[in-house]
Amino acid sequence: MSSKTVMKALNILEMFSIHKxxxxxRELANELEMSHTIVHRLLTTFTEKGYLFKNPDTQKYELGIKFLELSNVVEENLKISEIIHPIMKKVALESGESIVLTLLDQDEGVFMKIVESDRQVRFAESIGKRSPLYKGASHKVILANLPEDHQGGIIQQGIDSKAEEIESVSVFxxxxxxxKQQGWAYTSGETIHEVGAISAPLxxxxxxxxGSLSVAGPAYRLEESNIEMTATILMKYCLELSAVLSKVVFPTRRNYLFEKL
Structure with a gap:
């Protein structure tokens, strides 16, 4: 790739701002006085890599989830933390455990935000960590709410990878x-050893x-005796959080939406 091509690519990214x-x-090509063909090629590459997101409703491009993984740029621009953090903090205080926000990107779940509990033994994981949707409560609850035909492809990926979580297609x-029916999922030790999680969809x-919101902590603290009580707390706040998120368009690449087009 030539330096001129890199400069054109950077010029495109720098056009995205809080104000625009x-x-x-066509609008972008005209503003930059660049060939529509070149701009289209660069936009397509950025979209494939997750740096840009093409909104299926407006057909316009926005900054993508990759920037959240790298530098929290998109999070600051959309003020996501200001919206989400207070709700996640309330769940943490009421449940006594750490709270994890997972967003769906392509066919994986990405840990996007974590609010730690105040207890001595806490859940800790890296922001930006990706996992397949057939592994762990935070991802399975997302998978459970995808269209059945899309579920099949993801389950097949797990079978091909010889995932221990999938005994058989019918059982899974x-x-x-x-x-999906009960509105939440529970797993222990699937994503992280000796860590349990109760998750509800967003x-x-x-x-x-x-995506999903999860209560996560040491498996010995998330036992059968308190799972349903914790799930009730979680689902209450998920309704509140979904009401907030319904007013925000997240730049995630959700493949199942494009299959409908």
Whole structure:
């Protein structure tokens, strides 16, 4: 890639700002006085890599989730922390455990924000960590709320990877159906050894699954005796958080939405 091409690519990224966060292809090309073909090629590359997101409703481009993983730029621009943190803090105080926000990106779950508990033994994980949707409560509850035809492809990926979590397709699908019906999922030690998690789904403004919110902590503190009570607390706040998130368009790459187009 030549230095001129790199400069053109950077010029495109620098057009996205708080005052102008969305651009259409032709609008951007005209503003930069660049060839529509070149701009389209660069936009496509950025979108494939997650640096940009093409909003299916407006057909305009926005900064993508990759920037959240790298530097929290998108989080600051959208003021996500100011919206989400107080709610996550309330869940942490009421449950006594750490709270994890996971967003769906492509066919994986990404840990995007963690509010730690005040207890001595706490859940800790790296922001930006990705995991397949068939592994762990925070991801399974997302998978349970995806269209059945899309679930099949993800489950097959797990089978191909010889995932221990999938004994058989029929049994796994039954578990997903139960998770969707009850509104939450519980696992212990699947994503992180000796860490349990109770997770509930989060939905966007079109009532499409966006991610999940999880109560996470040492498995010995999240036992069968208090799972349902914790799930009730979590689901209450998930409704509150989904109401907030319904007013925000997140720049995530949710493949199942594009299959409908």
């Amino acid at each position: 966060p969305c651009w259409g292809l 699908l039954q578990r997903l159906a139960i998770i 939905f966007d403004y079109q009532n499409q699954v966006l």
